[in-house]
Amino acid sequence: MADTRKITCTVNGTEHSVEVETRLTLADMLRRELNLTGTHLGCEHGVCGACTVLVDGRSARACLMLAVQADGAAVDTVEGLAPSEDALHPLQDAFRDHHGLQCGFCTPGMLMTLKELLADNPDPSEDEVRVAISGNLCRCTGYQGIVDAALDAAQRLRNGEGS
Amino acid sequence: MSGDAYADAPKRLEDDPLLRGRGRFIDDIALPGMLEAAFVRSPHAHAAIAGIDAEAARAVPGVHAILTRDDILPYLETEFLVVGLPSSAYKQQRDRPALAGAETVHVGEPIAVVIADNRYIAEDAAQMVMVDYDILPAASDCRDSLADGAPPVHAGAEDNLLAEFDIGYGDTDSAFAAADHTFSEDFHIHRGGSHSMECRGAVSAYDPATDQLTLWVSSQMPHSTLRVLVDMLGRNENQIRVATPDIGGGFGPKLVVYPEDVVLCIAALKLARPVKWIEDRREHFIATTQERDQSWTVDVAFGDDALIKGIRGVMVHDHGAFTARGINLPQNSAESLPGIYHVPHYRMNVKLALTNKVPVTPVRGAGHPQANFVLERVFDRIARELGLDRNEVRLRNMIGPEEMPFERPLKTRGGLPVTLDSGDYPKCQRTVAERIGWDEFPGRQKAAHADGRYIGIGLANFVKGTGRGPFEAVTVRVGTSGRIHVYTGATAMGQGTKTMLSQVVAEVLGGDIANVTVTTGDTAATALGIGTSNSRSTVTAGTSAHVAAGKVRDKALAVASALLDVPAADLEIAGDEVRPKGGPGQIANIKVTLGEIAHAVSGTPGYSLPAGIDAGMEATEHVILDSPAYASGAVAAEVEVDVETGGVRILNYVIALDSGRIINPMISAGQALGGTAHGIGNSLFERMAYDENAQPLTTNFADYLLITAPEMPRVDVWFEESPSPLNPLGVKGVGENGVVPAPGAVIAAIEDALSPFAVRITQAPISPPEILALIEAARGQG
Numbered sequence: 001m002a003d004t005r006k007i008t009c010t011v012n013g014t015e016h017s018v019e020v021e022t023r024l025t026l027a028d029m030l031r032r033e034l035n036l037t038g039t040h041l042g043c044e045h046g047v048c049g050a051c052t053v054l055v056d057g058r059s060a061r062a063c064l065m066l067a068v069q070a071d072g073a074a075v076d077t078v079e080g081l082a083p084s085e086d087a088l089h090p091l092q093d094a095f096r097d098h099h100g101l102q103c104g105f106c107t108p109g110m111l112m113t114l115k116e117l118l119a120d121n122p123d124p125s126e127d128e129v130r131v132a133i134s135g136n137l138c139r140c141t142g143y144q145g146i147v148d149a150a151l152d153a154a155q156r157l158r159n160g161e162g163s
Numbered sequence: 164m165s166g167d168a169y170a171d172a173p174k175r176l177e178d179d180p181l182l183r184g185r186g187r188f189i190d191d192i193a194l195p196g197m198l199e200a201a202f203v204r205s206p207h208a209h210a211a212i213a214g215i216d217a218e219a220a221r222a223v224p225g226v227h228a229i230l231t232r233d234d235i236l237p238y239l240e241t242e243f244l245v246v247g248l249p250s251s252a253y254k255q256q257r258d259r260p261a262l263a264g265a266e267t268v269h270v271g272e273p274i275a276v277v278i279a280d281n282r283y284i285a286e287d288a289a290q291m292v293m294v295d296y297d298i299l300p301a302a303s304d305c306r307d308s309l310a311d312g313a314p315p316v317h318a319g320a321e322d323n324l325l326a327e328f329d330i331g332y333g334d335t336d337s338a339f340a341a342a343d344h345t346f347s348e349d350f351h352i353h354r355g356g357s358h359s360m361e362c363r364g365a366v367s368a369y370d371p372a373t374d375q376l377t378l379w380v381s382s383q384m385p386h387s388t389l390r391v392l393v394d395m396l397g398r399n400e401n402q403i404r405v406a407t408p409d410i411g412g413g414f415g416p417k418l419v420v421y422p423e424d425v426v427l428c429i430a431a432l433k434l435a436r437p438v439k440w441i442e443d444r445r446e447h448f449i450a451t452t453q454e455r456d457q458s459w460t461v462d463v464a465f466g467d468d469a470l471i472k473g474i475r476g477v478m479v480h481d482h483g484a485f486t487a488r489g490i491n492l493p494q495n496s497a498e499s500l501p502g503i504y505h506v507p508h509y510r511m512n513v514k515l516a517l518t519n520k521v522p523v524t525p526v527r528g529a530g531h532p533q534a535n536f537v538l539e540r541v542f543d544r545i546a547r548e549l550g551l552d553r554n555e556v557r558l559r560n561m562i563g564p565e566e567m568p569f570e571r572p573l574k575t576r577g578g579l580p581v582t583l584d585s586g587d588y589p590k591c592q593r594t595v596a597e598r599i600g601w602d603e604f605p606g607r608q609k610a611a612h613a614d615g616r617y618i619g620i621g622l623a624n625f626v627k628g629t630g631r632g633p634f635e636a637v638t639v640r641v642g643t644s645g646r647i648h649v650y651t652g653a654t655a656m657g658q659g660t661k662t663m664l665s666q667v668v669a670e671v672l673g674g675d676i677a678n679v680t681v682t683t684g685d686t687a688a689t690a691l692g693i694g695t696s697n698s699r700s701t702v703t704a705g706t707s708a709h710v711a712a713g714k715v716r717d718k719a720l721a722v723a724s725a726l727l728d729v730p731a732a733d734l735e736i737a738g739d740e741v742r743p744k745g746g747p748g749q750i751a752n753i754k755v756t757l758g759e760i761a762h763a764v765s766g767t768p769g770y771s772l773p774a775g776i777d778a779g780m781e782a783t784e785h786v787i788l789d790s791p792a793y794a795s796g797a798v799a800a801e802v803e804v805d806v807e808t809g810g811v812r813i814l815n816y817v818i819a820l821d822s823g824r825i826i827n828p829m830i831s832a833g834q835a836l837g838g839t840a841h842g843i844g845n846s847l848f849e850r851m852a853y854d855e856n857a858q859p860l861t862t863n864f865a866d867y868l869l870i871t872a873p874e875m876p877r878v879d880v881w882f883e884e885s886p887s888p889l890n891p892l893g894v895k896g897v898g899e900n901g902v903v904p905a906p907g908a909v910i911a912a913i914e915d916a917l918s919p920f921a922v923r924i925t926q927a928p929i930s931p932p933e934i935l936a937l938i939e940a941a942r943g944q945g
C-alpha cells in the first residue's frame with residue numbers, strides 16, 4: 001500500500017537520491033534513510049524545535065515537513081555544521097564554553113535556529129536572541145547558557161572566526 | 164554567573180559528540196532486523212474491558228505480532244510490576260499490570276502492543292485494534308476522590324484511600340491553646356510533568372545462541388529495571404543486561420520501571436528479533452508519570468513576636484491510579500515542611516488518594532516544592548498579619564549556623580533522624596535580599612504604583628535532603644593501555660556526570676581528565692548499581708569514586724615503588740606516569756607509566772607478581788552514606804503584573820545555593836538554572852489539566868506550556884559553600900535545588916505586586932485569567 005516517490009535533495013552538500021514513501025517525514029528520512037540521527041524529535045507536532053533543519057537556508061521543522069517536499073532542496077543539518085573532525089563551528093565552540101547544552105537533545109535544533117539568526121543578523125541583542133529561539137524548547141539549561149553562547153558566537157563570527 | 168566565572172571549570176567531556184549530532188540516544192540505535200512497536204492505550208479513565216478484536220490489525224501487511232495480556236502471560240512469573248518502596252502505611256496494594264486485563268484505570272494505560280516493520284505501520288495497525296469498553300465512572304480530583312460516594316478508582320474497592328500516615332512531634336494542641344494568634348489556610352499545588360525533551364524509549368534484543376536478553380532503555384535506574392525484569396520474566400541476572408545510551412533528560416519519571424519495558428522484552432523473546440519503541444509526546448503526557456497535585460489545610464499558631472509556636476494540618480496527595488514508586492513523595496513533603504525554621508510543635512495527617520490518572524512518582528523536586536510553597540506562604544501571611552517585614556519574620560524563626568548539626572525529632576523514610584548537617588541559612592537569605600535590592604524596594608514599588616505599574620518582590624528559603632543513600636557503586640580500573648576506566652551505577656542524563664566523575668578521579672590519579680573514560684548505567688559493567696535520582700550522584704557516586712581512585716593510586720605507587728626501587732612515599736602520579744615527587748629533576752629517567760604498572764600486575768602465566776602485590780589495577784567501592792546531605796539556599800524574585808491582562812513578567816531573579824563544595828561551578832550553575840526554569844514553569848505555566856471524568860486536557864506543547872527563552876529572566880546564581888561533614892568531598896546535591904523554592908518566591912512577588920488589591924494567592928501555578936479573577940474579586944469588594 002506504500003505510495004513511494006523518488007526524490008533528490010542535497011544534504012550537507014552531498015546529493016542524495018532516495019525512494020521514499022510519500023508519508024515519510026523529512027525528519028524520518030534524514031534519520032532513517034540517511035542515518036543522520038543528529039536531527040532529534042521531541043514532540044512531532046511542531047512546537048519543540050528539536051527537529052529544526054535549514055531548507056534552502058531557512059529554518060524548518062523536519063517533523064512537519066514531508067520528505068517529498070524537500071525534493072530538489074538543499075537541506076542543512078547539525079552534522080554539517082563543524083568544518084572538520086578537529087574543529088567546531090564558532091556556535092558549537094561557544095555552546096561548549098558557555099554550557100549551552102546539558103543533555104544535548106535540544107542542541108541540534110538550537111544550533112540550526114541560531115545559525116539562521118546569525119546569518120540574518122550578525123549582531124543581535126540579547127532580546128533578539130531570546131525571541132529567535134522562542135520556538136525551541138530546552139528543559140535542561142534555563143536558556144541562559146544558550147543565549148550567552150549565541151551572543152559570544154556572534155562576536156566570534158564578526159571577528160572572522162570560522163569563516 | 165557569566166561565562167568568565169567558568170574559566171577554571173573544565174569543559175564537559177560530553178559536549179563534542181553532542182554538538183556534532185553524534186550523540187547516541189535511544190532512538191539512534193538501529194539493529195539489523197529491528198522491528199518497531201506501537202502501543203494500544205486506553206482512551207478512557209476508567210472502563211471494563213469486555214474484549215479485544217485484533218483480527219483486522221493483524222492482517223495489515225508488515226505487522227508481525229499483536230500482543231495482549233493473554234499473549235504475554237505465558238512469559239511472566241507475575242504480571243505485575245511490584246516496585247513500591249516499603250511502608251506500613253499502605254491500605255491497598257495497587258501494582259501496575261504489564262498490560263491491562265479486565266479493567267483499565269487511566270487514560271494512556273497500555274492494553275496491547277503492535278510489532279511491525281516500522282512505526283508507521285505499527286501505528287496504523289494500533290488504530291485498528293478494536294477494544295470493547297464498558298465505561299465506568301472515574302475519580303479525577305484528589306480532593307473529591309476520598310469523599311463518601313466517590314467512584315472507586317478500581318472497581319470493587321471500598322474506597323480510594325491508598326495509604327495514610329501521621330508525621331510530627333511535640334504537642335500541637337497545647338501550643339495552639341497558648342498562642343497569641345492562629346489562622347487556618349488551604350493550599351493547592353497542581354500536577355505537572357517532567358517533560359525531558361527526549362521522551363521515553365527502549366530497544367530490546369534477544370540472542371537465542373547465548374540466551375541473552377538485552378534492553379537498552381532511556382532510564383535513570385537501569386539496575387532497578389533489571390531487578391523487576393528478573394522477578395517478572397523468571398530469568399537470572401546473567402541472562403539479562405539493561406544498559407542506558409545517552410539520555411535526553413530525565414527529571415524523575417525515568418527512574419520508574421514501566422510496563423512498556425517489560426512488554427518490549429517479551430516481544431523480543433517471542434519474535435527473536437530486536438524491537439524498538441519510542442514514546443511520542445502525546446504518550447508522554449498520558450503514560451509517563453507526573454507529580455505535584457497536593458491539597459493542604461494548614462493551621463498555624465504564632466506569637467506577637469512572630470515566632471511560630473506550632474503547625475498542624477491535613478494533606479491529601481494525588482497518587483494516581485497505581486503505585487509506581489511508593490509513598491515517598493508525600494513523606495518528603497510532610498517531612499520537609501518545617502524547612503530551615505524552628506517549628507516547636509508539628510503534626511500533619513497525610514492521606515494518599517487514588518485517582519483515575521497516570522501514576523504519580525517524583526518529578527524534579529519530589530514533594531519538596533509543595534511543602535516549601537506552603538511554608539513560605541505561611542511566613543508571608545504572618546508578616547502581613549503582624550505588619551512586619553517578610554524577611555525579618557523569617558530570620559526570627561530561622562535555624563542559625565551555630566546550631567548545626569540540627570536534629571529534628573522526625574524520621575526519614577528509612578527511619579533515620581532528620582539532621583540538617585550544614586549550612587548558613589541567614590547568610591543565604593541576606594545574600595539574595597541584598598542582590599535583589601530588598602531594602603530599597605518599597606520606594607521603587609511606590610514610584611511604580613504611582614506610574615500605574617504593579618511590581619512586587621518575593622523571597623523563599625529552602626532546604627532539601629540530597630544524595631540519598633545507601634551508596635552508589637563505582638569501579639576505577641587502569642588498563643594496560645594506561646587509560647583510566649570508571650564504571651558506575653549512576654546514570655548520565657545531561658547533568659555532566661561523566662565530567663564530574665572524571666574530575667573526582669583525576670584529582671587523585673594524575674590530574675588529566677582526558678585520560679578518564681566513564682561508563683554509566685550498564686548492568687553488565689556494574690553489578691550493584693542504584694541509579695540517579697534525588698540529586699544523589701555527585702554525593703554518592705562522587706564519594707565512591709574518590710575512595711576507589713585513592714585505593715588505585717596507593718596501589719599504583721606501591722607497584723611503581725617495586726619497579727623503580729624508590730619508596731612509595733617519594734613518588735607521585737602526574738599525567739599518565741609515576742615519577743619521583745617534585746618532577747623529574749636529576750633522575751629524569753626514573754619513571755613508569757600507568758600502562759606499564761597495569762601490565763606489571765596483569766599477570767603473565769608462570770611469572771610472579773612483584774612481592775607483596777596482588778593482581779589488577781582496580782578498586783570497587785560502595786561507600787555507605789545513609790544520612791542525606793542537606794543542600795539549602797534562598798531565592799528572590801521581582802515581577803511585574805499587568806493588571807489588564809493578568810500577565811506576569813519576571814524582572815529579576817536571584818538564587819543563593821549552598822550545595823557544599825562545588826566540583827564544577829559551570830555545571831552546578833547550569834543545574835541551578837535548569838531547576839529554576841522548571842520552578843518558574845510550576846509557578847506560572849505548567850498545568851496538567853483533567854476534566855471531571857479524568858480525561859487529560861493538555862496533551863501537547865500548545866496546551867501545556869513549557870517556559871521559553873523570552874519569559875525566562877536572566878538569573879543571578881550565587882554559591883555559598885558550607886561543606887557537608889557527611890562525605891569526604893564535602894558535597895551536597897545540586898540537581899533539584901532550583902525548582903524547590905521558585906513557586907514560593909514568584910507567587911509571593913505577584914501577591915506583593917497586587918498589594919493595592921490585597922489579594923491572597925494560595926495555589927501554584929497561577930494563570931493570567933486566575934490573576935484577573937482575583938483582581939476583579941478584590942475590586943468588587945473594594
Ligand code: FES
Pocket residue numbers: 040041042043044045046047048049050051052061062063064
Ligand atoms: S519534533 Fe519537530 S517541532 Fe518538536
Ligand code: FES
Pocket residue numbers: 100101102103104105106107137138139140141360411412657
Ligand atoms: S540541553 Fe537538554 S533539553 Fe536542552
